[in-house]
Amino acid sequence: MDINQITEKIDWNLIMNYGLKLIGAILVWIIGSWLIRKVMKQISKIMDHRDYEISLKKFLLNLISWTLKIVLILALLGTLGIETTSFAAIIAAAGLAIGMALQGSLGNFAGGTLIMIFKPFKVGDFIEAQGVSGTVKEIGIFTTTLNTFGNQLAIIPNGKLSNENIINYSAEETRRDNLTIGIDYSSDIKKAKEVLLAIADDHPNIMKDPAPQVFVAELADSSVNFTFRFWAKNADFWDCHFYAIEEVKARFDKEGIEIPYPHQVEIQKKG
Known part of the structure; x- marks a missing residue:
């Protein structure tokens, strides 16, 4: 069989048709890959500008990159004349199945994002x-x-x-403590207020501006309850908190101000 016979049997229309599709697919791949790189670079810059967490940034970049690559592959197959509807349906069904199976995890991922x-x-x-x-x-x-x-x-x-x-609790530089202090009804209210304000004044880390506050908040069944408020920096808060509680007891004892506590009364009935 000579060359003329071979060339006569070749379907040049078919070769030209698929050749053009192949060239188109190659161009789609080259241009699509270039566009994906450009898009990913721009998205990365936006994430850096908005100070995204590094773990979130990597995860989202990988997710977006794979999504764009799948779209590019589907476009490539379409250019070659391959029916992509079934592929898209399979991908959608797989995505739905995975989403149902990982519903809780996806909720946690959305929350983390x-x-x-x-x-x-x-x-x-x-x-x-x-x-x-x-x-x-x-x-x-x-x-x-x-x-x-x-x-x-x-x-x-x-x-x-x-x-x-x-x-x-760390969102602001300062934090306010709010203590409830109870005294006996027989104790001097004004004296108790002076003692509480002196406690706040004596600690260097309890802020003087805003000024500490002491006021009668409640006339309870067995005590007069004060609200004792003061401000401190976050780094000093717990030191000031425990200092105030300890000093209240020590100074009230010194000044004869009684802090009430539950009493148990025993009643004996003579028969």
């Missing part, structure tokens, strides 16, 4: 959430880890954490 974007707290902050108080040790994609007062690790799912109340 919100926490890292809006930053209601950061590593090193002292917070109270989900009935746990502690210093934030790590903010992950799915969970947040706290160091409690007793140096235990508390691991809280981000889904619950992002949907419930959070108290961030």
Whole structure:
């Protein structure tokens, strides 16, 4: 068989058709890959500008990159004339199945993403959430880890954490203490107020501006209850808190001001 016979049997229209599709697919791949690199670079700059957490940044960049690559592959197959509807349906079905299986994990991921974007707290902050108080040790994609007062690790799912109340004690530089102090009805109210204000005045780390406050808050069944308020910097707060409690007892004893406590009365009935 000579060359002329071979060339006569070649379907040049078919070759031209698929050749053009192949060239188009190569161009789609080259241009698409270039566009993906440009888009990912721009997204990375935006994340750096908004100071995203490094763990969140890496996760989101990988997720966006793979999503764009899947779209590019589908576009590439479409350019070659391959039906992509079935591929898209399979991907959608797989995504739905994975989403149903990992519903809780996806909720935690969404919560972690919100926490890292809006930053209601950061590593090193002292917070109270989900009935746990502690210093934030790590903010992950799915969970947040706290160091409690007793140096235990508390691991809280981000889904619950992002949907419930959070108290961030470190968000402000200063913090106000609010103590309730009770005295006996027979004790001198004005003297008690003077003693409490002197306690606040004598500690160098209890702030003088705003000024400490003492006022009668309640006439209870067995005591006159004062509210004792003062401000301190976060770093000094607990030192001032425990100082105030100890000094109240010591100075009230010295001034003869009685702090009431429950009494038990025994009644004997003579038969």
